[in-house]
Amino acid sequence: xxxxxxxxxxxxxxxxxxxxxxxxxxxxxxxxxxxxxxxxxxxxxxxxxxxxxxxxxxxxxxxxxxxxxxxxxxxxxxxxxxxxxxxxxxxxxxxxxxxxxxxxxxxxxxxxxxxxxxxxxxxxxxxxxxxxxxxxxxxxxxxxxxxxxxxxxxxxxxxxxxxxxxxxxxxxxxxxxxxxxxxxxxxxxxxxxxxxxxxxxxxxxxxxxxxxxxxxxxxxxxxxxxxxxxxxxxxxxxxxxxxxxxxxxxxxxxxxxxxxxxxxxxxxxxxxxxxxx
Numbered sequence: 001x002x003x004x005x006x007x008x009x010x011x012x013x014x015x016x017x018x019x020x021x022x023x024x025x026x027x028x029x030x031x032x033x034x035x036x037x038x039x040x041x042x043x044x045x046x047x048x049x050x051x052x053x054x055x056x057x058x059x060x061x062x063x064x065x066x067x068x069x070x071x072x073x074x075x076x077x078x079x080x081x082x083x084x085x086x087x088x089x090x091x092x093x094x095x096x097x098x099x100x101x102x103x104x105x106x107x108x109x110x111x112x113x114x115x116x117x118x119x120x121x122x123x124x125x126x127x128x129x130x131x132x133x134x135x136x137x138x139x140x141x142x143x144x145x146x147x148x149x150x151x152x153x154x155x156x157x158x159x160x161x162x163x164x165x166x167x168x169x170x171x172x173x174x175x176x177x178x179x180x181x182x183x184x185x186x187x188x189x190x191x192x193x194x195x196x197x198x199x200x201x202x203x204x205x206x207x208x209x210x211x212x213x214x215x216x217x218x219x220x221x222x223x224x225x226x227x228x229x230x231x232x233x234x235x236x237x238x239x240x241x242x243x244x245x246x247x248x249x250x251x252x253x254x255x256x257x258x259x260x261x262x263x264x265x266x267x268x269x270x271x272x273x274x275x276x277x
Contacts, residue, residue, distance in 0.1 A: 154228040157226075202258040226248070242262040
């Protein structure tokens with residue numbers, strides 16, 4: 001008989017409490033709640049399956065990408081805002097440093113190495129692949145009642161891209177009778193086009209540059225921000241199933257069909273819940 005997701009989660013928690021934590025605490029000391037959460041996440045996603053080893057390469061060996069990826073996970077779990085603050089935390093917290101994979105403070109890479117590694121992880125879509133694999137492993141066999149779909153603002157300190165259209169020459173009209181006018185067919189909207197193309201093409205057409213966004217609060221007040229917009233599909237139990245990062249100026253309705261398609265490919269659910277957008 002196949003176990004349910006709840007039973008597998010209870011088995012996973014039992015292994016953490018009775019095996020993994022008991023082996024780590026004699027070496028690292030009592031684990032803090034955030035350190036326990038980091039260990040649980042690392043054991044659940046098995047980062048070594050997704051980040052390859054750098055041993056055996058020719059030339060100067062690069063820094064350990066598994067340790068760097070673990071540090072970025074710890075940055076999110078510990079609530080650290082910047083990479084510089086994370087580096088300071090790694091130099092002072094021996095327990096966190098050992099969990100990431102560095103036995104001494106001298107082994108911690110420079111801030112520029114963290115930036116290059118972050119660019120590599122973003123180019124290879126490592127967070128997206130980890131999230132998709134985690135959802136497939138834990139939520140694929142579950143029947144979800146509702147999917148709540150909404151967006152949130154992501155502020156960024158970036159410049160807007162230069163989108164000024166080039167100047168076009170004015171058309172000169174010739175003398176004589178005017179030709180018959182043929183009205184062109186009205187172009188389809190983006191939502192109509194999204195129903196005819198695959199999901200990869202939908203995602204490619206969505207704008208992802210930094211822009212100015214505006215949202216109306218529940219009291220009717222407008223709030224503006226510079227940056228991006230994160231669109232989320234969240235299942236019952238506050239579990240994010242699919243997410244998209246787009247320009248802040250994109251309307252929520254333009255990301256509904258891609259999110260719906262991605263979520264339908266990953267899980268089985270009954271209803272979609274969206275706001276007026």
